[in-house]
Amino acid sequence: MQQKSEQKRLKTALPAIFAALVFLAVILIGANGTGERKYFAVSLVLLVGSMLPFFIHFERRRTQARELVTLSVLCAIAVAGRAAFYMIPQFKPVAAIVIITGVCLGPQSGFLVGAVSLFVSNFFFGQGPNTPYQMFAFGLLGVLSGILYNRGLLKSSRASLCLFGGLSTLLLYGGIVNLGTLLLSGLPPTLSAYLMVCLTSLPFDLIHAASSVFFLFVLAKPMIQKMERMKTKYGLFSSEK
Amino acid sequence: MRNRFAELHPAVLFLYFTAVILFSMFFMHPVFLAISLFCGFACSAALHLGKTLRFSFRFLLPMLLVMTAVNPLLNHRGATILLYVNDNPVTREALLYGFSSACMFSAVLLWFSCWNTVITSDKLVYLFGSVAPSLSLLFSMVLRFVPRFKAQIRTIENAQKGIGKGADQGSIFIRAKNGMNILSILTTWALENGITTADSMRARGYGLAGRTSFSIYAFNKRDKTALIVLIVMLFPVFYGAFTGENNIRYYPSLAVKPISFVSNLVYAAYFLLCAFPLLFNAAIEVKEHDSI
Numbered sequence: 071m072q073q074k075s076e077q078k079r080l081k082t083a084l085p086a087i088f089a090a091l092v093f094l095a096v097i098l099i100g101a102n103g104t105g106e107r108k109y110f111a112v113s114l115v116l117l118v119g120s121m122l123p124f125f126i127h128f129e130r131r132r133t134q135a136r137e138l139v140t141l142s143v144l145c146a147i148a149v150a151g152r153a154a155f156y157m158i159p160q161f162k163p164v165a166a167i168v169i170i171t172g173v174c175l176g177p178q179s180g181f182l183v184g185a186v187s188l189f190v191s192n193f194f195f196g197q198g199p200n201t202p203y204q205m206f207a208f209g210l211l212g213v214l215s216g217i218l219y220n221r222g223l224l225k226s227s228r229a230s231l232c233l234f235g236g237l238s239t240l241l242l243y244g245g246i247v248n249l250g251t252l253l254l255s256g257l258p259p260t261l262s263a264y265l266m267v268c269l270t271s272l273p274f275d276l277i278h279a280a281s282s283v284f285f286l287f288v289l290a291k292p293m294i295q296k297m298e299r300m301k302t303k304y305g306l307f308s309s310e311k
Numbered sequence: 312m313r314n315r316f317a318e319l320h321p322a323v324l325f326l327y328f329t330a331v332i333l334f335s336m337f338f339m340h341p342v343f344l345a346i347s348l349f350c351g352f353a354c355s356a357a358l359h360l361g362k363t364l365r366f367s368f369r370f371l372l373p374m375l376l377v378m379t380a381v382n383p384l385l386n387h388r389g390a391t392i393l394l395y396v397n398d399n400p401v402t403r404e405a406l407l408y409g410f411s412s413a414c415m416f417s418a419v420l421l422w423f424s425c426w427n428t429v430i431t432s433d434k435l436v437y438l439f440g441s442v443a444p445s446l447s448l449l450f451s452m453v454l455r456f457v458p459r460f461k462a463q464i465r466t467i468e469n470a471q472k473g474i475g476k477g478a479d480q481g482s483i484f485i486r487a488k489n490g491m492n493i494l495s496i497l498t499t500w501a502l503e504n505g506i507t508t509a510d511s512m513r514a515r516g517y518g519l520a521g522r523t524s525f526s527i528y529a530f531n532k533r534d535k536t537a538l539i540v541l542i543v544m545l546f547p548v549f550y551g552a553f554t555g556e557n558n559i560r561y562y563p564s565l566a567v568k569p570i571s572f573v574s575n576l577v578y579a580a581y582f583l584l585c586a587f588p589l590l591f592n593a594a595i596e597v598k599e600h601d602s603i
Binding site: 106107110111125128129132133134135136138139140141142143145146147149150153182186187189190193194196197198199254255256257258260262263266288292293296297300304 | 332336337339378381382385386388408409411412413415416419420423424426427432443444445446448449450452453454456457459460461491495497498499501502504505506508509510512513517518561562
């Protein structure tokens with residue numbers, strides 16, 4: 071009994087220890103790193119440090135087969151959707167599907183569908199140094215939509231989803247990926263350089279945001295209905311929220 | 312010609328690319344940049360010559376010029392002032408740093424083009440299968456579902472066409488509506504079909520203890536030799552990283568560690584590491600030619 075409570079305490083302490091290690095690494099690199107690449111190193115540590123807990127949690131949860139397959143179906147729809155519109159750059163439904171997943175199945179699943187569908191679709195489009203930033207950004211979109219929906223700040227209405235989808239794709243996704251480009255390229259990490267990178271990619275970010283709004287407008291209602299039906303019919307993801 | 316390097320064990324390949332890509336991202340010393348850029352280009356060209364040439368001249372070269380030009384306009388650090396643009400100094404250090412980081416970025420992109428050809432999805436699934444079984448199962452299922460959904464879309468479309476509701480029938484609005492309808496049918500089918508798949512998995516014992524997985528990758532003698540050679544070459548490079556051999560200061564003025572005998576050794580090790588795929592291919596070629 072004693073041992074069990076000890077184990078439980080250790081289990082609750084682990085995330086804190088992990089976060090402390092990440093912070094320590096960031097401070098050490100930020101303070102002691104000499105070269106111009108220290109900002110990039112810090113961003114890599116933060117990316118890995120923030121995504122790893124989600125993946126570890128998913129591994130340890132021993133997801134049941136039905137939930138696992140449902141998640142992979144959603145990822146595959148996102149990937150196939152991205153591939154279907156490949157001729158229009160940045161016109162992709164991934165963000166819309168990730169947001170809908172976050173709303174219906176919770177932040178955890180939203181993160182997974184975001185990160186995994188980007189990772190897999192980059193097998194068709196080519197992996198690059200940007201991949202971790204894109205994975206993180208889409209994962210964040212899923213987490214955020216899940217949390218905001220659970221808090222009641224995001225409604226499942228069309229207008230609310232489209233507004234959130236457009237803004238978050240433009241500002242969050244675009245902002246993070248542009249920051250990645252800035253840090254990767256070795257341009258000076260200043261506000262003016264960041265704004266320049268954002269400005270050059272603004273047309274693409276705008277198309278991306280518009281495509282999110284479009285797909286949410288068309289897909290939100292039927293997709294949410296279908297997923298709610300799956301949840302009630304098979305009792306999936308009841309432990310998530 | 313068969314690329315013998317790409318046939319190595321996934322773990323060896325993964326270690327190799329992770330090391331080389333990380334080194335290329337962080338070592339800004341001119342010698343290291345030149346080695347990585349040259350070998351990255353050569354390895355990529357050995358895998359697909361035409362694609363590499365097209366990519367290099369159409370994308371990398373213009374990017375190199377633009378980034379070299381843009382950096383000194385955004386960054387005014389550095390001691391040697393070349394000229395003034397709008398009262399802002401353009402420094403030699405910023406120009407050189409812009410050029411170096413453009414070389415670094417090009418090298419990373421070239422190495423990633425090798426990664427994309429060599430590290431295929433099945434190798435990644437195999438590698439992470441033991442560390443993260445649920446994730447790699449998720450990953451491999453997504454890979455399988457994508458072509459399957461595409462095939463199913465065709466089936467649905469044919470059926471819809473039969474009742475006059477194809478994505479190419481009617482006015483443009485009706486077409487769009489029909490297209491969305493096909494996607495909706497696909498989604499419902501995919502979700503329901505997924506449940507069937509999951510039940511079938513459970514019936515066959517998914518998640519039970521003591522199950523093993525099949526893999527076609529065997530760790531043979533050749534992989535062992537390659538791994539040992541790689542590790543032996545990693546040591547001097549790490550030693551160089553810790554003693555500052557591959558470090559360079561750009562601002563306020565350029566400063567590198569003076570070249571010594573040791574730094575030549577570190578350069579040589581880094582070159583052997585980066586050129587490993589080419590050297591390995593050549594070595595196997597010679598060996599097999601001799602044995603015939």
